[in-house]
Amino acid sequence: MKHKMIYADHAGTTAVTPKALEAMLPYFTQGYGNPSSLYAFGQQAKSDLEQARATVARCLNAQPEEFYFTSGGTEADNWALRGVAELMALKGKKTGHIITTAIEHHAILHTAQWMEKQGYEVTYLPVDGEGRVDPAAVEAAIRPDTILISIMAANNEIGTIEPIAEIGAIAKAHKVLFHTDAVQAVGHIPVDVQAWNVDLLSLSGHKFGGPKGVGALYMKKPLRLPALIQGGGQEKGRRSGTENVPGAVGLAAALQEAVDHLAEESARLAGLRDQLLEGLTKLPYASVTGSRSQRLPGTASFVFEGVEGEALLLHLDAKGICASSGSACSSASLDPSHVLLAIGLPHAIAHGSLRLSLGPDNTQEDVAYILKEVPAVVNYLREMSPVWDKDAQKPTWVL
Amino acid sequence: MKHKMIYADHAGTTAVTPKALEAMLPYFTQGYGNPSSLYAFGQQAKSDLEQARATVARCLNAQPEEFYFTSGGTEADNWALRGVAELMALKGKKTGHIITTAIEHHAILHTAQWMEKQGYEVTYLPVDGEGRVDPAAVEAAIRPDTILISIMAANNEIGTIEPIAEIGAIAKAHKVLFHTDAVQAVGHIPVDVQAWNVDLLSLSGHKFGGPKGVGALYMKKPLRLPALIQGGGQEKGRRSGTENVPGAVGLAAALQEAVDHLAEESARLAGLRDQLLEGLTKLPYASVTGSRSQRLPGTASFVFEGVEGEALLLHLDAKGICASSGSACSSASLDPSHVLLAIGLPHAIAHGSLRLSLGPDNTQEDVAYILKEVPAVVNYLREMSPVWDKDAQKPTWVL
């Protein structure tokens, strides 16, 4: 019989929390007015939308007018990069230089690659073995024509937290705009846009108990990027389209809830996570990917030599454990994750990655179950692996 | 005491129908898996998403693979225009000519204007006094370098239905790509992408009982536009971002419901609408805007000389009637609607516009109430208007 489902893919997406759902529900069938309409029924929706914006701003130490709702983290990332480029183009700088890292989410990387085709130059900074960017390397990469630095606050695959405040100080000193993709950070670690000195920040609702399909881009006043999506002039003309009021309200409610419980919940999750990190590296040729100290509280990530990640996931799924190997998004690609390669893993080893990302619904019992099942599956797959020496308990390859 | 609210702004937005909400609800807290994840829980979400896509396709006589979910009609419109331009640029055509109309939604108009700044040429075709585009004028505007024709299926302000099938045949004969913004048409009149010969079509969930923040772009096979929003490769790499599963499911459920009841409900609405059109034009110097015969079933639109639209709306609001003056989106602008000017109305008259758009919740009683209250408000405002001659019952202006 199948074990009850243990969802350990919270970095991929989360359930909407009951509180967030409750906050959203009235806006589907009752308070469904269009915020751009004049009558009180629409103006009420507008005022609830602004309330949601104010909540988001409060949670991140910003001003409400500095937040623009989007359809998610991806749109916010696309907008940040293309918007800065367009802003600069309006000022006469038709090309320029962008600094980012080799471990960004594809929402940044693919946009950056697209911009290279448009004539921009992009520096993809390397990271160390733990996935950390060196702030000194950021500073060294700045050129007179650098229009933007975009560095993620925390990595989605290996959970490494980047030195954003240090990079923010450098960007500020050099007067270069600084964007951070904080999709994995917001709601999980303290985020303070002022302390971080960021000009732009992306977040996505469904990563912290809010709904899918809604996110936000923070723009530090007086920075105002041109619209990526144009039309009816919503969001002060910078992001058109009838406002997703239930989405924004749900995002705000979830963020408030996450921030309210951040200290205790992150401590609890870090405790569970550390059990995973320690327990699963007792296996031979198993190691943690990412940083031990600078790590998202819920994210445990590994590589197991001699096994392949997808096979591992499918067996875990059969045992009721939902996990991920690399980024959920890239599961259809044949290449191992760019993040794992960037931290220096050989391809063969990178293929054996596993990410277990915990959330509010995970318990001590879940962890105990995972600690029992993952080794069983790894051992089973190694038994049938032509590259694993059963007797010596090590891979046969020389990489 | 305030009358119960009569919502007569369905062209602005609609409530989510109970069925659509019921279809969506499980995806927030139970079936919340990420469709891009490998485990069965995520694959189930993926299969439900594909089911939604298939439903949408069936409702519009298309193939499921031809639909890409977006964050709404605005994004779909932006994507259609910019995507075609980028596709052509990839083929070496870095500039070109676009044909559209003077009465498009701002999602098209502002994107077209933006493209003019990028070096494209845009022809904004005029319309006749009823807001109809002349297919012959479309044909005459086609040039060797025309890359796209984009003409809305039905206008949001005056409810006029455009001759899309005729224009589609012309576009096909000339081998020019044809996009239609069908945001106001889908779910309200029969839409058949094959009969219409469209290559691209935009729709938006919240205009037919689905949720806000989700829409779709249809692309006729084998046409494939480059992504506007790039990242994790969702939607076959053409629209990245974690899929809004509840949104897509809700949109599909609402569309199915609308299509199932289209014939009877549109006949019922047209009956109510015609009472409004006839009843309110009994007032002197009151006229219908848009076409009498080629008209969305739920949309009644007028101009009342000597009164101003916002004042009219606010008084109607005080009486519990939610209505709109021009497009909801443009209510903060000082200029009268571009649509009303395009059908030849002088500015002064265009300021006095009113749109009443009916939906499933509107009854015969609602219409009776509206027929009583609108004339009362118009008369009241005319009484205090310096440009209304009370005795002669006509405006004092010579326009």
Next chain:
Amino acid sequence: MLYSEKVMDHFEHPRNVGEIANADGVGQVGNPKCGDIMKMYLKIDGDVITDVKFKTFGCGSAIATSSMATEMIKGKTIGEAMELTNAAVAEALDGLPGYKMHCSVLAEEAIKAALADYYKRQGKEVPDNLKLPCEDEEHGGCCSCGH
């Protein structure tokens, strides 16, 4: 909400609507193209505005500012009325949305136009501060909407 309670009150229950048959000064500003026309009627006794009425074609804030402006000058001296600024009208209404401030300008100008008319009718020279920036335009008056 779009407008303050005060605006809504003056919009829904405008004070001093109407005409004055034998007004001592009448001024009209605005332009139907812009969707706003205000007409002010003044009854002046000596130096004092003893009665004031208005008619307005325009949006909610145009009606509310007309109403408020008439209240603010009723019983006041011509000198006091001349001092009335659009900012004061807007403030008395607990503010207006930014893009509606032109309505308060219109109210100020309507009063000035009516006072100028009074001076003219009296055969007196119109004081400089009653002259409107674009007085000689057609349709009488300024149009902040650009037409």
Next chain:
Amino acid sequence: MLYSEKVMDHFEHPRNVGEIANADGVGQVGNPKCGDIMKMYLKIDGDVITDVKFKTFGCGSAIATSSMATEMIKGKTIGEAMELTNAAVAEALDGLPGYKMHCSVLAEEAIKAALADYYKRQGKEVPDNLKLPCEDEEHGGCCSCGH
């Protein structure tokens, strides 16, 4: 679902996993860089494949195609085994997602490599249709992932 029921069945309960101590032919294809390595062991009696085992490092479909391929050649003649195409393996599994078809190619090639090894051990010339497109590459075998 990502995979057909048949694929999942062969993945979860793979047939013929293991090694054959005194195999008559052994072939290994794939590349750890690509995340797929298949090793086939054949026991051949006269013209007939009497036993077959495999070991696979790879994704779900790599394991399932290995399992299915071994089932399809067990008890068959060498000639029949040589005819086995990757398409036939994929079809027997009720299809594979497009981007996983390379796994079925790998299964076909693993069998061919094991048969070629058998010919070599027998001192016979390896038939042309058992030669792999990139036989002499390092790590033994082809890599459809580009490495």
